[in-house]
Amino acid sequence: MVRKADAGLQEERRRQILDAALACFRRSGFRGASMAEICQEAGMSAGHLYHYFPGKEAIVEALCARDLGLCLAVLTEAQSAPAFAEVLVARGAEEITAAIGTNSPTFIEIIAESARNPRVAAILTGFQREMEAMLAGGLRAAQAQGRLPLALDADAAAAEISLIVDGYFARCAANPDYDATGGRVHLRRLLARALRPDPAPG
């Protein structure tokens, strides 16, 4: 019981730090925000913070892991829903738009950072690979159950969904009104289309 409570507390602390880090990145930029600023925002000593995250790269890793967890939760929900594709699109779009909030400039800055920071580049490349593999696996499982057309190329669909999500983040970062002015509708349409096989040529 003690161990379980400890684990819960640690999880809560990590969540707290990630939220504080996102607030600092929003305010000062990913590059501009220092670990000292994150300590202050989280109300923690440097020793305490470094125990959880040895640097900003570790924070990026944790943000990626959180997104992978969200993706898995949505896939699991869709697997047990009556209409796989519809639920994947609706719940996926919901989680994507909720994850954005005011964070899209931060996500885009982290992508930009990868051009000059090989450790961030390695984390993002690994994240994209895992995300696409998880998505493709989920789509193939749905195909095996007859809940998605076999004609759909699961790997291509996963890669396309990943591109669509990045595009949505970039559009939100470039224009804070984007989500409200139809962006969410375009996101859902693009996701729905990525889950339909292309018509046969000719």
Added chain:
Amino acid sequence: MVRKADAGLQEERRRQILDAALACFRRSGFRGASMAEICQEAGMSAGHLYHYFPGKEAIVEALCARDLGLCLAVLTEAQSAPAFAEVLVARGAEEITAAIGTNSPTFIEIIAESARNPRVAAILTGFQREMEAMLAGGLRAAQAQGRLPLALDADAAAAEISLIVDGYFARCAANPDYDATGGRVHLRRLLARALRPDPAPG
């Protein structure tokens, strides 16, 4: 004749400066690159450079104008080709992948910059509006000529194409191998799909 030659020279100088600016942004980041660095890279005096571009924001505006010009050229080419959608997708993807080269991190940084620089935000928002209006106009013209299905929502398709292009840039910025490892194929598929009306529901 003198005026025409002058205009050509001015155009050439502007092109030279834009190329120098992109090289500096690549090397030092959009925020890190100074006008002095751009002067040096372009081999021009500060007075000369400021005559053409009073600041980095004016350079962003010129980069946007260049992209609008490319978009118009591709639309014009597609209008006079036998197969409108096929040519728009093929030539569009060609120009998009050529425009990227090693510049995707710069484009993504400029998007990130808009969160903290209202002038850049205004330039990008205006650019996106003009780009989507131009695209939607081109699609509607093709529909009027019976070269695109009337069932296609031209405004939605233009907004979706814009999202897809941003996503492609973001994926290339996050992973330099993206374009070569299938990214270009996904880009073409997504663009082609954006030009097909969705199947009627039910």
